[in-house]
Amino acid sequence: MTASRRRDFQITDAYPTRGEGPERWIERADKVVWSDWTEDAPLTREQANGFARDGFLVLHDLFSPAEVEALVDAAAQLRAEGRDRAGDDVVTEPGSDAVRTVFRLEDHDELMARLSRDARIAGIARFLLGDEVYIHQSRLNYKPGFSGKEFYWHSDFETWHAEDGMPRMRAVSASLLLTDNRAHNGALMLMPGSHRTFVSCVGATPEDNHKSSLKAQKVGTPSQESLARLAEAHGITDAEGPAGTLILFDCNTMHGSNGNITPFPRSNAFFVYNAVSNALVEPFAAAKPRPDWLARRGAAEAVEVEEGRLG
Amino acid sequence: MTASRRRDFQITDAYPTRGEGPERWIERADKVVWSDWTEDAPLTREQANGFARDGFLVLHDLFSPAEVEALVDAAAQLRAEGRDRAGDDVVTEPGSDAVRTVFRLEDHDELMARLSRDARIAGIARFLLGDEVYIHQSRLNYKPGFSGKEFYWHSDFETWHAEDGMPRMRAVSASLLLTDNRAHNGALMLMPGSHRTFVSCVGATPEDNHKSSLKAQKVGTPSQESLARLAEAHGITDAEGPAGTLILFDCNTMHGSNGNITPFPRSNAFFVYNAVSNALVEPFAAAKPRPDWLARRGAAEAVEVEEGRLG
Numbered sequence: 001m002t003a004s005r006r007r008d009f010q011i012t013d014a015y016p017t018r019g020e021g022p023e024r025w026i027e028r029a030d031k032v033v034w035s036d037w038t039e040d041a042p043l044t045r046e047q048a049n050g051f052a053r054d055g056f057l058v059l060h061d062l063f064s065p066a067e068v069e070a071l072v073d074a075a076a077q078l079r080a081e082g083r084d085r086a087g088d089d090v091v092t093e094p095g096s097d098a099v100r101t102v103f104r105l106e107d108h109d110e111l112m113a114r115l116s117r118d119a120r121i122a123g124i125a126r127f128l129l130g131d132e133v134y135i136h137q138s139r140l141n142y143k144p145g146f147s148g149k150e151f152y153w154h155s156d157f158e159t160w161h162a163e164d165g166m167p168r169m170r171a172v173s174a175s176l177l178l179t180d181n182r183a184h185n186g187a188l189m190l191m192p193g194s195h196r197t198f199v200s201c202v203g204a205t206p207e208d209n210h211k212s213s214l215k216a217q218k219v220g221t222p223s224q225e226s227l228a229r230l231a232e233a234h235g236i237t238d239a240e241g242p243a244g245t246l247i248l249f250d251c252n253t254m255h256g257s258n259g260n261i262t263p264f265p266r267s268n269a270f271f272v273y274n275a276v277s278n279a280l281v282e283p284f285a286a287a288k289p290r291p292d293w294l295a296r297r298g299a300a301e302a303v304e305v306e307e308g309r310l311g
Numbered sequence: 312m313t314a315s316r317r318r319d320f321q322i323t324d325a326y327p328t329r330g331e332g333p334e335r336w337i338e339r340a341d342k343v344v345w346s347d348w349t350e351d352a353p354l355t356r357e358q359a360n361g362f363a364r365d366g367f368l369v370l371h372d373l374f375s376p377a378e379v380e381a382l383v384d385a386a387a388q389l390r391a392e393g394r395d396r397a398g399d400d401v402v403t404e405p406g407s408d409a410v411r412t413v414f415r416l417e418d419h420d421e422l423m424a425r426l427s428r429d430a431r432i433a434g435i436a437r438f439l440l441g442d443e444v445y446i447h448q449s450r451l452n453y454k455p456g457f458s459g460k461e462f463y464w465h466s467d468f469e470t471w472h473a474e475d476g477m478p479r480m481r482a483v484s485a486s487l488l489l490t491d492n493r494a495h496n497g498a499l500m501l502m503p504g505s506h507r508t509f510v511s512c513v514g515a516t517p518e519d520n521h522k523s524s525l526k527a528q529k530v531g532t533p534s535q536e537s538l539a540r541l542a543e544a545h546g547i548t549d550a551e552g553p554a555g556t557l558i559l560f561d562c563n564t565m566h567g568s569n570g571n572i573t574p575f576p577r578s579n580a581f582f583v584y585n586a587v588s589n590a591l592v593e594p595f596a597a598a599k600p601r602p603d604w605l606a607r608r609g610a611a612e613a614v615e616v617e618e619g620r621l622g
Contacts, residue, residue: 183494
């Protein structure tokens with residue numbers, strides 16, 4: 001059953017990647033904003049148009065200072081506790097017990113769970129994707145100052161399609177900054193408009209690729225030639241802002257971040273929402289799917305969006 | 312003679328560093344701007360005051376587009392020729408013949424030599440230092456896109472004092488950008504006001520330290536605690552600008568640069584001017600001085616400043 005289903009999907013694969021052919025560009029076959037804008041939408045018309053055009057949106061002042069402070073405290077608490085319960089979904093710095101990433105964030109903390117359902121995030125995701133949404137992946141990210149490493153250019157969708165079996169481009173990432181973030185401490189860089197091009201990458205997926213790709217992605221990244229052409233065509237925007245800033249970006253927007261020698265750490269709460277109609281099938285270009293804490297499988301459980309303040 | 316002279320200077324060393332004691336902060340004992348401002352000065356009063364206050368100055372539009380273009384061409388030519396005459400003062404990328412640095416820049420190219428004497432650079436240096444100036448060090452820097460490495464925080468003076476024997480803080484660096492430089496492609500970061508504090512560093516200088524310190528400085532960098540305190544007190548400024556921008560900074564201003572994953576390379580022509588009255592003596596904290604192409608020794612030859620356009 002699984003095998004034949006997988007074959008069916010490969011036949012109709014809209015975004016083939018990591019095959020035997022050369023790198024190539026494929027025009028996006030999916031919408032970016034899946035709802036028609038109305039006055040009730042959780043974004044202004046300009047914001048919705050901006051997201052459709054650029055493939056991302058940076059929103060300031062959605063959360064009150066008190067809410068941001070409570071989230072920052074919760075994150076510190078999680079990192080402190082994380083030392084004692086390190087497992088697959090709690091990643092520490094190499095050679096240290098400092099917690100760098102906590103996956104399945106909403107399972108680890110009630111305030112973060114509430115945040116993942118908040119109308120100001122999940123409600124916007126639901127509008128953008130024109131469907132009920134579920135959490136494909138979530139994590140608390142923390143990168144220390146002085147030695148924060150870069151993360152090279154990639155489209156998330158390329159990995160999610162190849163390794164997780166996400167069929168179409170109908171997912172959005174939401175990053176809520178928990179520290180001030182500027183270009184010089186490694187703010188997220190995005191290429192506006194790059195979400196309209198799928199870069200089909202070369203090279204097969206190694207077994208258990210995620211064990212190294214979470215630290216530095218090797219497979220599924222475009223060539224320097226493609227990246228230079230994309231950057232030339234689209235430019236690069238730094239998603240800067242104070243703690244509390246929300247960055248929403250399409251699953252296929254080319255992004256990356258530089259290393260950081262400043263003393264200022266970076267941290268964010270990160271949620272990927274996928275349309276329930278776009279739930280995962282078998283991977284399109286990997287022998288087996290990644291673990292559930294990296295890409296939620298099984299019956300898609302729609303997020304129950306909640307209005308009002310956190311807490 | 313050499314030994315006794317060195318001992319004399321150690322006794323009166325205003326900026327001891329790399330000794331046996333702990334890290335400590337020493338207040339600057341030297342002026343920053345050594346000339347009194349007059350209407351004839353090559354900087355406005357505001358610019359001169361800004362340099363004294365911040366320890367750096369970013370100047371736009373000093374050079375015409377045609378001059379900048381000629382310099383960019385000369386730099387490309389030098390890098391192309393450098394492959395064929397790699398020596399101690401021409402540094403290539405590890406595992407490649409791509410030229411990354413050409414030291415003694417004014418000895419390699421006539422236009423660069425003319426630039427090193429230009430009133431818009433050397434004339435300003437002469438004003439700031441209140442003395443005739445000579446070139447302590449110069450280089451063409453080129454860092455490719457996608458993989459440009461970071462350079463960690465340091466005060467140049469700390470190294471020049473310890474390893475080259477520069478007695479006092481009476482030198483200024485001038486970096487003329489030959490590519491557009493923004494925070495996200497690793498623009499120079501400076502801590503404004505940090506030039507008033509000398510951070511006396513721990514750890515002895517290893518033999519032939521410059522062979523590794525040019526790639527990544529290990530000795531002579533402040534602790535994370537000191538850097539965090541300095542950044543907290545002073546903040547961090549990104550010296551951004553298009554090709555042709557001139558960045559002048561005091562020898563003791565704390566600075567560094569991040570790595571660069573963007574496709575956009577960084578390049579600059581870099582000249583360090585020292586006051587002739589501040590010529591090098593024996594190193595204050597190293598067994599022997601660095602090579603001449605890193606730190607010019609011998610009789611200080613004053614730059615003959617030239618007015619007018621390049622070329």
